[in-house]
Amino acid sequence: xxxxxxxKGHPALSDQDWGFSxxxxxxxxxxxAPSRMFYVYLxxxxxxxxxxxxxYPFLWLIYMSFHKVGFGAAGDxxxxxxxxxRLFSDARYIEGWGLLAKYSAICLSIxxxxxxxxxxxxxxxxxxxxxxxxxxxxxxxxxxVAGLLFYYLYNGTFGWYHWIFQSIGLLGETSILGxxxxxxxxxxxxxxxxxxxxxxxxxxxxxxxxxxxxxxANMVDGAGSISNxxxxxxxxxxxxxxxxxxxxxxxNFRFIDAILALTGGGPSNSTRLxxxxxxxxxxxxxxxxxxxxIALTLLIVTIILGMILVRVLEDPARKKALQGDTDN
Amino acid sequence: MASREIISYDTGFFVKALKxxxxxxxxxxxxxxLLPLFIMFVSSLKDLLDAFSVPAPxxxxxxxxxxxxxxxxxxxxxxxxxxxxxxxxFNSLVASIGSAMIAVTLGSMCAYSLSRSEFRxxxxxxxxxxxxxxxxxxxxxxxxxxxxxxxxxxxTLPGLILAFTTFNLPFAIWMLxxxxxxxxxxxxxxxxxxxxxxxxxxxxxxxxxxxxxGAFVILCILFAWNDFLFATIIGSGGAKTxxxxxxxxxQPQNIDWGKIMAAGVVTTAPxxxxxxxxxxxxxxxxxxxxxxx
Numbered sequence: 001x002x003x004x005x006x007x008k009g010h011p012a013l014s015d016q017d018w019g020f021s022x023x024x025x026x027x028x029x030x031x032x033a034p035s036r037m038f039y040v041y042l043x044x045x046x047x048x049x050x051x052x053x054x055x056y057p058f059l060w061l062i063y064m065s066f067h068k069v070g071f072g073a074a075g076d077x078x079x080x081x082x083x084x085x086r087l088f089s090d091a092r093y094i095e096g097w098g099l100l101a102k103y104s105a106i107c108l109s110i111x112x113x114x115x116x117x118x119x120x121x122x123x124x125x126x127x128x129x130x131x132x133x134x135x136x137x138x139x140x141x142x143x144x145v146a147g148l149l150f151y152y153l154y155n156g157t158f159g160w161y162h163w164i165f166q167s168i169g170l171l172g173e174t175s176i177l178g179x180x181x182x183x184x185x186x187x188x189x190x191x192x193x194x195x196x197x198x199x200x201x202x203x204x205x206x207x208x209x210x211x212x213x214x215x216x217a218n219m220v221d222g223a224g225s226i227s228n229x230x231x232x233x234x235x236x237x238x239x240x241x242x243x244x245x246x247x248x249x250x251x252n253f254r255f256i257d258a259i260l261a262l263t264g265g266g267p268s269n270s271t272r273l274x275x276x277x278x279x280x281x282x283x284x285x286x287x288x289x290x291x292x293x294i295a296l297t298l299l300i301v302t303i304i305l306g307m308i309l310v311r312v313l314e315d316p317a318r319k320k321a322l323q324g325d326t327d328n
Numbered sequence: 329m330a331s332r333e334i335i336s337y338d339t340g341f342f343v344k345a346l347k348x349x350x351x352x353x354x355x356x357x358x359x360x361x362l363l364p365l366f367i368m369f370v371s372s373l374k375d376l377l378d379a380f381s382v383p384a385p386x387x388x389x390x391x392x393x394x395x396x397x398x399x400x401x402x403x404x405x406x407x408x409x410x411x412x413x414x415x416x417x418f419n420s421l422v423a424s425i426g427s428a429m430i431a432v433t434l435g436s437m438c439a440y441s442l443s444r445s446e447f448r449x450x451x452x453x454x455x456x457x458x459x460x461x462x463x464x465x466x467x468x469x470x471x472x473x474x475x476x477x478x479x480x481x482x483x484t485l486p487g488l489i490l491a492f493t494t495f496n497l498p499f500a501i502w503m504l505x506x507x508x509x510x511x512x513x514x515x516x517x518x519x520x521x522x523x524x525x526x527x528x529x530x531x532x533x534x535x536x537x538x539x540x541x542g543a544f545v546i547l548c549i550l551f552a553w554n555d556f557l558f559a560t561i562i563g564s565g566g567a568k569t570x571x572x573x574x575x576x577x578x579q580p581q582n583i584d585w586g587k588i589m590a591a592g593v594v595t596t597a598p599x600x601x602x603x604x605x606x607x608x609x610x611x612x613x614x615x616x617x618x619x620x621x
Contacts, residue, residue, distance in 0.1 A: 038526050039445040046438035046501060047453075049430075053472070053494045054460040060471035118357055121350040131354060133604060135361050139614075140603040142554035142571045145592045148578065149368050152585055158380040160367055160394070166385035193364065201611045205621045225346075243618045253464045257556040261575060275466045282470050283561070295467035306462045310455055313618050322619055 061299075064292035071286070083293035093294065096274035103184060103273055104252045107191045108245055114192070115199025116241070120229065122200065123207045132204070135197045143194065147261025150190045151177070154262075177263055180270040187271050190258050195248060202244040206237030239312070239322055246309045253302055274298060365596070372590035373399040379586050403590035411587075413573065413594065420553055420569040420595075422485050427492035428548035432541055435500025440530055442501070443508035454502075458616065461498035465557045468494070473561055483565025491562040492552040499551070499616075500544055506617045507540040508533075543609035546602050553599060570595040 065083050067076040087093050118135075122128050138146070153161035156175035165171040176186040214232045223231065256275045259265070265272035265280060272280070278298060282291035313319065371379050378397035383390025407413040442454065472491065473482065481487030515536070516529040524532065534541070559572040568576075574591040577584065603610065611621045 035526070036445065036447075039441040042527075042530070043438040043441035046434035046497060049434060049493065050457065050460060050497050050501075053490060054463075054468070057468050057471035057475060060474060061468070064471065064474075114357075117353070121346075121353055124346075125350065125354065131358065133607065134358060136603070136607075136610070137365060137600055138361055139610075140550070140554075140599045141365070141596050142556065142599070144556035144571045144575050145595050146364075148574065148588055149364055149592055151578075152371070152589065153364060153367065158382050158585075160382065163382050163385060167388065193360070197361070198614055201621075202615060202619050205611055205619050208621075240619055243615055247615060250462055254462070256466060257571075260556075261578075275464055278466050282466075288470055288474075291470055295464075295470065298464055298467050302462055302464055302467075303459055306459050307455070309462075310458065313616075 061292050061295055064289055065296050067289050069288035069292075076289075079289065083289050084297075086290065087293060087297065092269060092272065092277055093274070095269065096272060096277040099184070099271070100252065100273040100275070103188060104249055106185075107188050107195075107252065108248055110188070110192050111196045111199045111248065112241065112245065115196045115244075116203050116237075118196070119200045119203035119207060120233075123204060132201065135200065138194045139197055141194065143255050143257035144261050146190055146194055147258035150186070150193075150258075151262050154186055178267065180267050183263055183267055183270045187259050187262050190262065191252075194258075195251075198248070199241075199244050202240050203237055206240035207233060210236040242312055243309070243322070246305065246312065250302060250305050250309070253298060253305075367394075368589050368592050368596075370394070372403055372586060372593045373397070373401070374586055375400050375402065376584065376586060379589075403584075403586045404594070406587060407590055407594065411573070411577070413570070413591065416568050416570050416573040417594070419485060419488070419563070419567050423488040423492060423559075423563070423567065423569060424549045424552035426485070426489040427496050427552045428545045430489065430493055431496035431500040431548050432504070432545050435497055435544075436504050436534070436537075436541060437530075438501045439504035440508050443505050444513070454505075457498045458502050461495055461502065461616070465495075465555075469557060469561055476562060482562060483567055485567045488558065488563045488567045488569070491558040492555060494558075495555075496548040496552060499613075500548060503544050503613065503617050504537070504540065506612075507537045511536055540609070543606040544613070546606045547609065547613040550599055550602060553595075
């Protein structure tokens with residue numbers, strides 16, 4: 001109910017002349033127009049601060065991408081689009097995208113399959129609350145600490161996980177991070193360990209909103225539990241999964257902490273995903289101009305992914321499905 | 329109840345199989361989730377020799393050697409006396425709490441304003457805000473470093489607080505906007521009728537969103553505390569935090585794993601209770617408010 005409609009609805013304030021003053025004749029001070037400036041003042045500190053620490057660096061990034069950035073007395077030299085054009089012939093740059101895609105694809109497929117299975121099992125478990133609490137602990141670990149922890153567990157001479165891998169015959173003497181064939185899986189396992197619980201939590205939230213009447217209707221039609229899962233539950237949790245996958249995918253661009261701690265990109269570039277390569281170009285070789293060009297391409301892809309995510313979020317039908325009516 | 333009967337009649341093969349498999353699956357996943365944390369904790373209490381003893385491959389019975397040690401707190405003591413972890417703990421606390429307070433204070437004002445006003449380009453503004461949160465840290469850290477260096481903020485706590493604010497502020501704005509959207513405008517209207525001005529009216533509804541404000545302060549602390557890239561590059565020098573300091577314990581030779589595991593425990597231990605405290609808001613927080621439990 002807004003102010004204007006309630007006034008109009010009142011007989012005393014309708015157009016008919018009742019012989020006494022109407023709203024329009026009241027002094028302006030008694031009914032001040034809502035000030036837009038109030039909202040501007042309230043939002044300004046945050047917006048200005050955010051602009052200062054994001055837009056300014058972004059413009060700087062664009063500037064750097066067109067320059068050969070010098071240190072100290074050596075000034076920046078304008079090189080046009082050279083930083084960008086060289087990317088096309090940079091094998092490691094292209095390989096970096098490929099590895100990022102491969103890493104994300106494997107991580108996400110494992111996380112979705114295991115995460116959804118776990119959510120379904122948990123949803124039917126009596127101990128759901130306790131178990132969920134225990135399962136989500138890995139998510140609280142700082143990614144770099146998780147990386148170091150697994151670096152220790154994977155160690156070829158005294159790592160307990162290496163011992164387990166050896167004992168079940170998965171690996172020989174070489175540790176999982178020591179070979180170009182297995183190192184990628186080594187870093188994938190850490191991501192799976194930390195973030196599968198998130199997929200489970202999101203799926204669980206979705207499963208709680210699967211309409212009971214749809215499940216029952218399907219069962220009346222003679223369907224079993226398996227059919228119920230694939231024909232009723234899965235379509236209902238699909239928007240949740242979509243969001244989970246998009247968010248995790250974007251986090252793979254964002255977080256390289258664990259990879260830096262585990263392999264730093266090695267052995268022989270087998271785990272040098274694009275963000276790791278970008279880190280090396282900027283902070284190992286100090287080629288800030290080229291780094292900026294790589295960063296911009298990475299940013300553009302992130303922004304496109306972000307637009308897709310927001311579109312998914314804003315879609316009214318999905319929004320309804322996601323938020324549900326079980327707000328408590 | 330009729331519906332119950334229909335469900336209970338369903339005793340297909342898969343349902344029976346699921347009944348047997350699910351406890352095994354849950355147990356396996358529980359071990360998989362907690363074993364690394366358990367090993368980290370136990371290893372932090374082992375001295376150098378004990379930490380390196382592992383049975384021969386395939387010798388399953390020999391695994392008991394894991395528990396065959398005399399616990400020592402030497403690593404924890406050494407961290408705080410020799411490695412200056414007291415300072416790093418202090419830096420972590422100041423930087424994460426500082427950025428969380430800035431983010432939630434400025435963020436709640438901005439979020440309220442965005443929630444209550446309607447203007448052209450609002451969607452674009454919101455997208456810009458959320459995109460700053462999604463930007464890869466490696467991509468923005470180079471220019472941020474250059475800017476911070478030119479104003480002498482590198483290696484200082486204010487610099488690190490500001491760096492953490494780049495991801496905490498957009499998070500706080502976005503999440504709190506969702507919260508204010510859920511508060512009816514009528515409450516502020518009533519407050520204004522009572523003679524309060526608009527800012528006072530804004531303060532009136534703050535207690536209604538207090539649980540959310542508290543939860544997002546904690547989530548912001550969590551994100552900042554666990555950050556590594558900003559901490560190691562912007563904080564390098566004078567404002568090293570726990571994750572950055574833990575990483576630096578890894579030397580090319582003679583790595584003292586007991587100490588690193590102890591540092592890992594020191595870094596992780598405060599965050600687990602904090603995370604469980606905001607359990608109810610965790611999913612919303614980690615999905616940018618898209619999914620609510």
